[in-house]
Amino acid sequence: MSARIRSRRARLVPSMAGLAALSLLAVACAPAGGDSGGGSDGGGDDQGGATEFTFLTTVENPQIRDELTRLSENQCAAENEALPLVVDTIPQADVNQRVSVLASQDALPVMFVSPTSESKVGGDMYESGALLELEETLTDLGVWEDVLPAAASTVNAIYGDMVSLPFQYNIEGFWYNKQIFADNGLEVPTTWAEFTEAAAALDAAGVQPLTASGAQGWTITRYISTYLARANGVDALAQVTDGSASFTDPDYLIAAQELATLGEAGYFGQGIVSRDMDTVTAEFFGGTAAMMYNGSWVLSNVYDEEQNTIGVDNIGFFPFPEVEGGAGSIDDYPANTGTVTAVSASLYNDKVGAWLACIAENYGSSLLENQGAISGFVQNTEVDGVEPLVAEITERMVDAQDAVIWLEGPFDQRFGDAAGLSAGSLVDGGISPEDYMAQIQDAVDAAQ
């Protein structure tokens, strides 16, 4: 080989190396899928509308996907034929991260679970314009009257706009063991004083009066927000958000003090900080604890014979008691519509509209008939054989006045962590009511 050829080859070496490196980078950067030319991952067509009724939901909540699958095979079979339902799931813990990334890449599915705090007016998801405004859409489709007014007002109160389909509609309160109450000669308490007296009587009789979960802080923080709503009115939290009140004010601090007093008396039993929800439901439905604060979604546990060993007839429900002299009413229920289930604004088309109309018309009855659960959609078809407790809860929903917003509802995720992660310690005595309220007020101040 001549020196000239070697020299030319030597000059080519860096170029070849660079080319090889670039090729590798190109391969590494290329999409994972083979087809890079189609619509978005959300099942969009060339015009941006949907070609599939893609639905992203959480692994932990099979209720909605099961019912939609049932509808796709029955009442909504025609809509499903035009736009097939495709369900995908992600863990609840991944919702914030995954849905935000999908939105940033314009790859959202047609219907999806959306991060709660980001879906409110002012939140990143809302402000990005990714969420379809549902009141206008459902009104245009002629099915707005199929949404329960209370459910619609709850969505609007929490998020500031109709961004979520009310696949669930829950009211919350105390579930109690009728047998234990009867054995101890107790009536259903209607005031906070009666409630604490009942708890004291149960404790004296050797029964654990209450159960809650420190691992799921909301089961404890609800005591604070609902006490505040009873004592200071349903706008108690709104006053904190607009700066006219603070969680450290004496009339707000008392809510945490009352809760800490219950904990100090040992009414929640041992180990509340590490107790999880499975243990809470096992304690209540196993007859260990007399009362449990929870939402109406727990009806599915009530009618599950494997879980409910004390019997359906022994389960009762009463609303969070009134605070004597308070500005709130016992008819104001803490309510929510479950996880935000939004619809993509960019993928909406007539076929999606047809699906939404079918859901609004049929979901309420179908869910009650097949799963014994209540949604925020009207029950257009009469369902036979509704269980008495389900009927009672439905009646309470209809009679509900104002919705009480949960403690974390109006605030951001940092507030949620500040309130939820220390809730068990507040009951356990690990943090004082003063420090707890100062901590959550700090989270409010930091966000402003």
Added chain:
Amino acid sequence: MRDVLGDRKAIVILLAPALAFYTLIKLVPILWSLGLTFFDGNVLRGYEPVGFDNFTRLVNDSVFWEATAFTLKYALVATVLQVAAGYLLAILYVFVLRKGSALLRTIVFFPVILPTVAVGVLFKRLFGIHPTPGPVNSIIEAFGGQSLDWFASGDTSFLVLILMDVWRSMGFFAVLLYAGLVDIPEEVIESARMDGAKGARLIRHIVLPLSLPVLLSAVVFAVNSTLKVFDSILAITNGGPGTETQPLTLYMYRTVFTYNEYGYGSTLALALTVIAFLVTIVIFRSARKDITADKAAR
């Protein structure tokens, strides 16, 4: 082959693609994260430059200082116990069990290959109080004591976390240090024995100085892994109660993926990197001082 490896250009051809790939998957995200420390925002909202605001916020963030204090405390205690337990086991393998140590080495190493989250769940159950008292609480009750909610306070949670980490990783350090100990020439040990060095004196004056380099590596490994502890704490305490057992990694994770604050989360990541870097330098420098002092003494 010698011709190929002696040719710088051939080396470039062979290495360039791999180097470019490494750069792409390693250095680019690091530099990207470094750049994000000067921005505020997230993938949805977009990013806006904020100068040094994230660093000012970091200095004034009490949660950051709490998390840093916990991280350093955890790293210090876990490192000392992990390496000490590993060293004792290595000495046991080499000087007591000798060739019969294979079975014990395998058993002690076994937790290393288990998924951390699975080990976390195991320890949660061991020390748990729900739905029924776990084995540890059962033993306490059997001796007339009262069950304890180990995860109700930061101190007892810390104890469980340390126990779990030491149990899980001592097998790894034992094998690492074992490799260092078997490298010590048998003649040196024998001559020390003939000079009358036995037991603790032999370890203190012969084995320990000769195994110092591998011990140093073990400490650097341990410090860096414990400074970055994440999954085990997430599985056992989730940083609680409150934020009492929240390390920097968990705070960083929450800041980025729960609070959607990518810029500040990157600043926390940078802070953790700097801490790990400084601690490693301190360890190396102090070790070098020891060696220099040793040589001077000789």
